[in-house]
Each structure stands twice: as structure tokens, then as C-alpha cells.
Amino acid sequence: MTTRWLTPEEQRAWRAYVAGYLLLEDTIDRQLQQEAGMPHLYYSILANLSEAPERRLRMTDLAERLKITRSRLTYAVTRLEKDGLLRREECRWDKRGSVAVLTDEGMTVLERAAPGHVETVRAFLFDRLTPEQVGQLEEIFTQVTQGLQGGDSEAVPEDLPWRRRSSPCSGTP
Template sequence: MTTRWLTPQEQRAWRAYMGATLLLEDALDRQLQQEAGMAHMYYSILANLSEAPERRLRMTDLAERLKITRSRLTYAVTRLEKDGLVRREECHWDKRGSVAALTDEGMATVERVAPGHVETVRAALFDHLTPHQVKQLEEIFTGIAQALQGDDEGGAVADVPWRRRSSPCS
């Protein structure tokens, strides 16, 4: 098989993407560490739970939303449980699974930290884009995510993180 090397323009685009992604993640982590003493991943868990019905999500559904492995989510939820921000509950409709529930303290943390987080996202990303570029960014990354996730209905299913087996209780 012949290697399909990146063109010079593709190489520049790839490096620009990687550089911007790393810088953005660093900016978000720094802001969240300063304001809440937590990494962006932990805040993302709290934020997703805060938007869920009854502030609860099955662990496998939460892993899918976050695009992470169930074992990584289990580790993070265990840490957030120790801090009193999340509680794990039995899944009543699937005895093999468990549910992550946002506590009142966790919700208060989200409400306290969200304004600074949103301002950081806006200043680091959206303030540098036109409305047309924001639309393009959404279209580009939605298309890439759909291609990488595969097809659940009859087609090939991609080896995505949240589908990997890691623990029978996730």
C-alpha cells in the first residue's frame, strides 16, 4: 500500500489544528484549576449531568457524551464522589449498569464556575471567529465526528472509546 502523505496545505492545517487544540485545552484547564481546583474533564462531567433530566445519566451514556472510555469515566466519577459533587446510584432499568447523579453541591459548583468557563471559551475561541466561521466549524467537526463514530444501524461500528469493554458495572 502506498502512503498518502499530507500535502503542504494539509500539513499546515493539521499542525494548526493540533496547536490550537492543545492551547485551547490548556487555557480551559488553567481557568478551571484556578476557579474550581479541577481539570476540564471533571467540569465536563458536572456540566453534562447538570443538563440531564433529573441531573442523572447512565454511566455508559455519560461516557458517550464525553467521548471517553468507561474506565476513564469511572475513575473521574470516583474522584468527584470523594469531593461530594457526584453520587453513583444503581441503574433501576439495567441491573448491570450504574447512574451518575449530580449532587446539590455539584450543581452549586457548576453554577459558580460556569460563567468563568464560558468566558474563557468565548475569549479563546469564538471571539476570533465570524458567525460564518462558527457555522463552518460546527459543520466540519460534526462531519468528522460522525465519520469516526461509525454506523450503529447495519454498517460497520467504529471502535469508539465508550463502546470498549472495561468494566461490567459501567
Template sequence: MTTRWLTPKEQRAWRAYIAATHLVEDALDRQLQQDAGMPHLYYSILANLSESPGRQLRMTDLAERTKITRSRLTYAVTRLAKDGLVRREDCRWDKRGSVAALTDEGMAVLERTAPGHVGRVRAALFDHLTEEQVGQLEEICAGITRAMETEGSRPATDDVPWRRRSAPPPCG
């Protein structure tokens, strides 16, 4: 099999993408650590729960929405539960599953932190784009997501993080 090396234009685009995503994620992590004492991933978990009916989601659905492995989600939810921001409950409609539920304290943290987070997202990303570029960014990212989540017309199996078996993250 012959390697299809990146063209110079593709290499520039790839490096620009990596630099931008790392810088945006770092800016969001720093803002959320300062304002709420949590990383961006934990904020995303709280935000996803807040937007769900009853402020709760099955753990497997939450892993899919946050695009992380189930073991990484379990670790994060355990930490958030320790801080009183979420509860982990047995799933009433599926005895094999469990549910993460946003507590009132978690909702209060989210409401207190959201204005600073949105301001940082805007300053790090959207203030630098035209309306047309915002539409293009959405289209590009949605296309990449669709391609990564499917293989042709059938769902990917182990290629997406929430279906992948992985070791739990190290403690620290």
C-alpha cells in the same frame, strides 16, 4: 499498501488544528483548576449531568457524551463522588448498569464556575471567529464526529473511546 502522505496544505491545516486544540484545552484546564480545582473533563461531566433529566445519566451514556473510555469515566466519577459533587447509584431500569447523579453541591460548583468558564471559552475561541466561521467550525467538527462514530452506515464498534476496553488511568 501505499501511504497517502499529507499534502503541504493538509500538513499546515493539521498542525494548526493540533496547536489550536492544545492551546484551547490548556486555557480551559488552567481556568477550571484555578476557579474550581478540577480539570476540564470533570467540569464537562458535571455540565452533562446538569443538562440531563433528573441531573443523572447512565455511565455508558455519560462516557459517550464526554467521548472518553468507560474506565477513564469511572476514575473521574469516583474522584468527583469523593468530593461530594456526584453520586453513583445502581440503575433502576437496568440491573447491569449504574448511574452518575449530580448532587446539589455539584450543581452549586457548576453554577459558581460556569461564568468564568464561558468567558474563557469565548476569549480562547469565539472572540477570534466571525459568525460565518462559527458555523463552519460547527459543521467541520460535527462532520468529523459523525465520520469517527460510524463506519459507513453502521455504528463503529471499538473505534470510539466509550466502547473501547482500556486499562484504568494511573493513580496520581
């Protein structure tokens, strides 16, 4: 197979994406650490649970929403559970699974952290884009996401993060 090297335009776009993503993620993570005492991943777990019916999600569904491995999710959930921000329950419809549930304390922490988080995202991303660019950003990453999750059968990774387990005893279904 012949390597299809990136064109100079593609190379510039790729490097701009990588630099922007890494800097933005670092900025968001630092803001949340400073103001809420938690990394971006923990905030994302709480936010996803807050939007779910009854503030609960099966661990495998939560891992899929976050696009992370089940073992990484288990580690984060264990820490959040220890801090009283969520709890785990057995899955009523699948005894092999477990459900993460956002506690009232977790909701309070999320509500306190949300304004600073939203302001950081707005200041460092959306305030720098035109409304047309916001639409393009959504369109571009919807297309990329669909391709990586099954929309393009040639390019779909078989080993999606939320399906991975680092060991057979990761504690999630």
C-alpha cells in the same frame, strides 16, 4: 496500499488544528483548575449531568457523551463522588449498570464555575472568529464526528473510547 501523504496545505491545516486544540484545552484546563479546583474533564461531567433529565445519566451514556473510556470516567466519578458533587446509584432498568447523579452541591459548584469557563471559551475561541467561521467550525467538526462514529463505514474505528475497558472490573456497565 500506497500512502496518501498530506499536501502542504493539508499539513499546515493539520498542524494548526493540533496546536490550536492543545493550547485551547490547556488554557481551559488551567482556568478551571485555578478558579474551580477541577480539571476540564470533571467540569464536563458535571455540565453533562446538569443538562440531563433529573440530572442523571447512565455511566455508559455519560462516557459516550464525553468520548472517553469507561475506566477513565469511573476514576473521575469516584473523585467527584468523594467530593460530594455527584453520587452513583444502581440502574433501575439494568442491574449491571450504574447511574451518575449530580447532587445539589455539584450543581452549585458548576454554577459558580460556569461563568469563568464560558468567558475563557469565548475569549480564546469565539471572539477570534467571525459568525461565518463559527458556522464553518460547527460544520467541519460535525462532519468529522459523524465520520468517526459511523457515518463513513470505511473509516469507523471499531474500538470507540466509551466502549473500551481497561480491565473486566472497571465498575461500569
